Amino acid sequence: MRRADALSAIYAELESCMVVTIMGAVAAELHALGHRPNFFYLEHAMGLASSMGLGIALSRPELTVVVLDGDGSILMNLGSLTTMARYRPPNLIHVVFDNEVLLSVGQSFTTATASGSDIAAMAAAAGIPRTATVHTLEAFQQTFREALQDGELTTLVAKVTAEGPASYWVDVHMLENRFAFQRYLRSLRPSTGLS
Secondary structure, eight states: OOHHHHHHHHHHHHTTSEEEEOTTHHHHHHHHHOOOTTEEEOTTOTTOHHHHHHHHHHHOTTSOEEEEEEHHHHHHTTHHHHHHHHHOOTTEEEEEEEOSBOGGGTSOSBOGGGGTOOHHHHHHHHTOSEEEEEOSHHHHHHHHHHHHHHTOOEEEEEEOOSOOOSOOOOSSOHHHHHHHHHHHHHHTOOOOSOO
Protein backbone atom coordinates (compact mmCIF):
# COMPACT_ATOMS: atom_id res chain seq x y z
CA MET A 1 0.00 0.00 0.00
CA ARG A 2 1.21 3.49 -0.82
CA ARG A 3 0.89 6.15 1.86
CA ALA A 4 -0.34 8.67 -0.73
CA ASP A 5 -3.18 6.30 -1.67
CA ALA A 6 -4.09 5.75 1.98
CA LEU A 7 -4.26 9.51 2.58
CA SER A 8 -6.39 9.95 -0.52
CA ALA A 9 -8.75 7.21 0.69
CA ILE A 10 -9.51 9.03 3.98
CA TYR A 11 -9.18 12.62 2.74
CA ALA A 12 -12.95 13.23 2.70
CA GLU A 13 -13.31 12.07 6.32
CA LEU A 14 -10.50 14.37 7.44
CA GLU A 15 -12.58 17.43 6.59
CA SER A 16 -14.49 17.11 9.87
CA CYS A 17 -11.40 16.38 12.02
CA MET A 18 -8.52 18.35 13.46
CA VAL A 19 -5.47 16.87 11.74
CA VAL A 20 -1.85 16.98 12.93
CA THR A 21 0.83 15.51 10.67
CA ILE A 22 4.45 14.76 11.34
CA MET A 23 7.07 16.36 9.11
CA GLY A 24 8.27 15.15 5.74
CA ALA A 25 6.45 12.85 3.36
CA VAL A 26 3.17 12.65 5.30
CA ALA A 27 2.84 16.44 5.40
CA ALA A 28 3.81 16.84 1.74
CA GLU A 29 1.43 14.16 0.50
CA LEU A 30 -1.51 15.43 2.54
CA HIS A 31 -0.82 18.99 1.39
CA ALA A 32 -0.71 17.81 -2.23
CA LEU A 33 -4.31 16.58 -1.87
CA GLY A 34 -5.40 20.09 -0.92
CA HIS A 35 -4.71 22.17 2.17
CA ARG A 36 -7.54 22.78 4.63
CA PRO A 37 -7.59 25.12 7.65
CA ASN A 38 -7.95 22.12 9.98
CA PHE A 39 -4.56 20.68 8.89
CA PHE A 40 -1.46 21.39 10.96
CA TYR A 41 1.86 20.24 9.50
CA LEU A 42 4.22 19.83 12.45
CA GLU A 43 7.43 20.62 10.61
CA HIS A 44 10.85 20.32 12.30
CA ALA A 45 9.45 18.50 15.34
CA MET A 46 10.05 14.84 14.61
CA GLY A 47 8.39 12.61 17.18
CA LEU A 48 5.99 15.17 18.61
CA ALA A 49 2.85 14.88 16.46
CA SER A 50 1.33 12.33 18.84
CA SER A 51 1.98 14.61 21.82
CA MET A 52 0.46 17.61 20.10
CA GLY A 53 -2.56 15.63 18.96
CA LEU A 54 -3.06 14.35 22.49
CA GLY A 55 -3.02 17.90 23.85
CA ILE A 56 -5.64 19.04 21.35
CA ALA A 57 -7.83 15.98 22.01
CA LEU A 58 -7.75 16.55 25.77
CA SER A 59 -8.40 20.29 25.57
CA ARG A 60 -11.11 20.01 22.90
CA PRO A 61 -13.04 16.80 23.67
CA GLU A 62 -15.89 17.81 21.34
CA LEU A 63 -13.57 17.57 18.31
CA THR A 64 -12.19 14.47 16.61
CA VAL A 65 -8.40 14.64 16.35
CA VAL A 66 -6.42 12.59 13.84
CA VAL A 67 -2.64 12.34 14.10
CA LEU A 68 -0.83 11.23 10.93
CA ASP A 69 2.49 9.92 12.20
CA GLY A 70 5.42 7.86 10.96
CA ASP A 71 7.24 4.85 12.36
CA GLY A 72 10.49 6.78 12.87
CA SER A 73 8.64 9.57 14.64
CA ILE A 74 6.66 7.45 17.09
CA LEU A 75 9.74 5.35 17.85
CA MET A 76 11.45 8.60 18.94
CA ASN A 77 8.65 9.27 21.43
CA LEU A 78 7.34 5.92 22.66
CA GLY A 79 6.42 7.57 25.94
CA SER A 80 3.53 9.27 24.17
CA LEU A 81 1.85 5.85 23.82
CA THR A 82 1.74 5.42 27.59
CA THR A 83 0.57 9.00 28.06
CA MET A 84 -2.20 8.56 25.50
CA ALA A 85 -3.22 5.33 27.24
CA ARG A 86 -3.22 7.02 30.64
CA TYR A 87 -5.64 9.76 29.58
CA ARG A 88 -7.54 7.74 26.94
CA PRO A 89 -9.18 10.53 24.97
CA PRO A 90 -11.93 8.82 22.97
CA ASN A 91 -11.70 11.51 20.29
CA LEU A 92 -8.10 10.69 19.23
CA ILE A 93 -7.13 8.48 16.29
CA HIS A 94 -3.38 7.96 15.95
CA VAL A 95 -2.41 6.71 12.49
CA VAL A 96 1.17 5.52 12.08
CA PHE A 97 2.44 5.02 8.54
CA ASP A 98 5.12 2.36 8.88
CA ASN A 99 7.50 2.07 5.93
CA GLU A 100 10.36 0.65 8.04
CA VAL A 101 12.77 3.41 7.02
CA LEU A 102 13.53 7.07 7.71
CA LEU A 103 12.27 8.11 4.31
CA SER A 104 12.40 11.88 4.74
CA VAL A 105 16.14 11.84 5.34
CA GLY A 106 16.95 9.85 2.23
CA GLN A 107 16.21 6.26 3.30
CA SER A 108 19.64 6.10 4.91
CA PHE A 109 18.45 4.28 8.02
CA THR A 110 15.93 1.54 8.62
CA THR A 111 13.73 1.79 11.71
CA ALA A 112 13.25 -0.88 14.37
CA THR A 113 10.12 -2.10 12.61
CA ALA A 114 12.34 -3.42 9.79
CA SER A 115 13.77 -5.94 12.25
CA GLY A 116 10.53 -6.99 13.91
CA SER A 117 9.40 -4.26 16.32
CA ASP A 118 5.61 -4.06 16.32
CA ILE A 119 4.18 -0.58 16.96
CA ALA A 120 0.58 -1.77 17.35
CA ALA A 121 1.68 -4.36 19.91
CA MET A 122 3.62 -1.67 21.79
CA ALA A 123 0.56 0.57 21.78
CA ALA A 124 -1.62 -2.28 23.08
CA ALA A 125 0.93 -3.11 25.78
CA ALA A 126 0.98 0.57 26.77
CA GLY A 127 -2.77 0.35 27.36
CA ILE A 128 -4.24 1.90 24.23
CA PRO A 129 -7.64 0.20 24.00
CA ARG A 130 -7.91 -0.17 20.22
CA THR A 131 -4.95 -1.07 17.99
CA ALA A 132 -4.55 -2.63 14.59
CA THR A 133 -1.98 -3.20 11.88
CA VAL A 134 -3.24 -3.19 8.30
CA HIS A 135 -1.50 -4.05 5.03
CA THR A 136 -4.06 -3.19 2.36
CA LEU A 137 -5.83 -0.03 1.31
CA GLU A 138 -9.24 -1.61 1.84
CA ALA A 139 -8.38 -2.70 5.40
CA PHE A 140 -6.94 0.73 6.16
CA GLN A 141 -10.05 2.54 4.96
CA GLN A 142 -12.40 0.22 6.83
CA THR A 143 -10.43 0.28 10.09
CA PHE A 144 -10.09 4.07 9.98
CA ARG A 145 -13.83 4.53 9.40
CA GLU A 146 -14.64 2.13 12.24
CA ALA A 147 -12.38 4.13 14.56
CA LEU A 148 -14.17 7.34 13.56
CA GLN A 149 -17.56 5.80 14.26
CA ASP A 150 -16.73 4.01 17.50
CA GLY A 151 -15.15 6.92 19.36
CA GLU A 152 -12.37 5.08 21.18
CA LEU A 153 -8.69 5.93 21.47
CA THR A 154 -7.05 4.13 18.56
CA THR A 155 -3.56 3.50 17.22
CA LEU A 156 -3.79 2.30 13.63
CA VAL A 157 -0.54 1.15 12.01
CA ALA A 158 -0.59 1.14 8.21
CA LYS A 159 2.24 -0.79 6.59
CA VAL A 160 3.22 1.23 3.52
CA THR A 161 5.91 1.11 0.87
CA ALA A 162 9.06 3.20 1.31
CA GLU A 163 8.02 5.61 -1.39
CA GLY A 164 7.95 9.37 -1.00
CA PRO A 165 6.65 12.34 -2.93
CA ALA A 166 8.60 13.92 -5.76
CA SER A 167 8.91 17.03 -3.61
CA TYR A 168 8.65 17.58 0.14
CA TRP A 169 7.56 21.18 -0.37
CA VAL A 170 4.55 22.34 1.65
CA ASP A 171 3.35 25.69 0.37
CA VAL A 172 2.23 26.90 3.79
CA HIS A 173 4.80 28.70 5.91
CA MET A 174 5.24 27.19 9.38
CA LEU A 175 4.20 30.34 11.25
CA GLU A 176 1.31 31.01 8.88
CA ASN A 177 0.09 27.43 9.42
CA ARG A 178 0.47 27.76 13.19
CA PHE A 179 -1.59 30.93 13.49
CA ALA A 180 -4.22 29.91 10.93
CA PHE A 181 -4.70 26.54 12.66
CA GLN A 182 -5.00 28.24 16.05
CA ARG A 183 -7.57 30.69 14.69
CA TYR A 184 -9.53 27.84 13.14
CA LEU A 185 -9.55 25.94 16.45
CA ARG A 186 -10.82 29.05 18.25
CA SER A 187 -13.55 29.56 15.66
CA LEU A 188 -14.92 26.11 16.56
CA ARG A 189 -15.40 26.91 20.24
CA PRO A 190 -18.90 26.04 21.37
CA SER A 191 -21.03 29.02 22.29
CA THR A 192 -21.25 29.58 26.04
CA GLY A 193 -24.40 31.66 25.70
CA LEU A 194 -22.64 34.58 27.36
CA SER A 195 -22.39 37.90 25.57
